[in-house]
Amino acid sequence: MEGQVEREAERRAGRAAGSGSRRYGSPNARALAIAVSGLVLAGTMVVASLPPSDPGAAEDSVDAAGGDLTRRMLLDQVDDAPGEIGAVAEPEVCDDGRNPAESYAPDGIDGEAVQRIQDADQLVVGVDQNSYRWGYREPDTGDIVGFDIDLVRAIGEDLLGPNPDIVFKAIPTAQRIPAIQSGDVDMVVRSMSITCDRWDDVAFSAAYFETGQQLLAPVNSGIDGVNESLNGTTVCSGEDTTAETELRARTQALDVELITRGNHLDCLVAIQLGQADALMTDSALAAGHAAQDPTVHLVGEPITVESYGVAMNLEDVDLVRRVNEVLQDYTTGGAWAESYADWLAAYLPEGQSTAPEPLYLD
Template identity: 45%
Template sequence: MAERRRGAAGPVRPGLFAATTALAVTAAVLVPAAVGDGGTGTDRPGPRAAPARDDVDSSADTCERPEASLRPSPADGPAIEKIRAAGVVRAGVDQSSFRWGYRDPATGELTGFDIALVKAIAKEILGDEDKVVYKAIPTNRRVRALRDRDVDVVVRTMTINCERAAQVGFSTAYFEAGQQVLAVKKEALAPGEPEITGYDDSLRGRRVCAAEGSTAAAELAKESHGARVVPVPNQLDCLVRLQLGEVDAVVTDNALAAGQAAQDPTVELKGTPFTTELYGVAMHREDEDLIRRVNQVLEEYRAGGRSSPWRKAYDRWLAADLGLRDPVPPRPVYRD
């Protein structure tokens, strides 16, 4: 049984993947400098037509089926030509979400399920999967990075929903997840500490971490179950705070939480998913030719059943943590 000790900030669980915690803290420092004017390390504060928001309500009644995207096409257009002229795809990604987008400690290279999809997009457009400039962006900068044209695509476990779809363009869905609670296992709790059992009243009076601009933050704003919400820039910061005893639980996508649990054997997913999250590749709304081309990539990426590139990526990056019996990608939905 893992021991926990009470410190100034709360219960601290010692000896648990210090390297992971250090990596997460480093990522949190580096991320803001990675989104800006393409290399100066500063954000461009210029005027915007409207504030870009990621803290959205996926049940908004202003649209129907936000996952419906433009039909795929291999045709070139101005956005594709701009990428070809630059010679690289500028991709907004995460660098600290284990299994999805993270730096391999052994090589220092970005890798994961989302990174594999970025490579497939670059391969289709430029003929070389390595012609990518990765820009690590925090959760609450995903929309702004696209609207400011700091990146061409965002591939960062980004849920498609109505308010986001009013600000950016989305591909068809490439993965389905759900919001769920991550908390300390019962056997790892301090004596007398109550167990958190899921997205329910066991959260009352507890400190619950969620990334700013995330679907989790929006859901907690609607129904917190009496929890005190602790916002952070990136979802992995929540795992660090949980390890340090600064929060009692995390709410995030179960696909991401499974990766966090894989990094710390004293935490686990609690209860069941309470939302449906469809991840899409996000692009600027005006770049319709790019949206169609990415959908063409996804058509090919899904094709082939168990031998498809999608399934191979799932087996490599996600199978060990999610353990779905026969995973399949979401069916694409197109506009009439």
């Protein structure tokens, strides 16, 4: 399993040695959770790269673990969490006053970066294959499918024409930016939140989805948000993520042990194995976890307002503009709505059923 446990330099006072985290539910419920995890992981093992798959595979996808039950998960499972500590969700504002979701204006020009991809006749994209409904390996076919993958195919077809040669490279969360900077990938489409700090390292397209950081916890855990209900618990997040940053900032006054894993799905497994009591990730991704495992649910409210964007090299401004032109057609021409209906509509509130309005720097 990817990632190393990152623990506090000192355990907080009063934590009994060897006490571990709160275990949840009955032994049978925990066994069920671990069994579900095994089924999911069978289709989501991370590999260095994946061959191009059938563009029509998404239309034939099936739920990896859950059936009709999973289609009712999210709307019945969000609890109110009074008294949350600093949990008012507000969009980020950069030091210069701009919204980080602002990107370069669309342009279809074939600049240097676009030409590089076309000369290679291949698009290399960093993706996740651990995020159910977003980017994951379908157990029945072995194809990588999901909402993010549909967008990758639309970008590939615009750059390279019908049946483009797309190399999907599965990369851990913490390797998204290094993979772009080193040139290992042309772009990352991996439910990656656009932040002011990340703009220092990579460039982003306009937003293609809006979400926020939210806790996921076992149904019978007693955890109801980022508040005193977390005292005495272990909370997991993906390494080098917005969730990790928010947790460290918002739990300083609480008795909480924070750990990280290479991917947020690994945090779900940590809960199932009794190594963590809750995880924090984007609410949209957490909804996929709830669909996989009916013993966990979203709690509290999202504590941030964030947008997903396609990440590219800072120097590839022409590629960013070209991707934004693709997004214009993709979000307004019906393709975004069709992909949303295929992958996400059953798990997310109706308010998230439209693409965000694009914001541009110029």
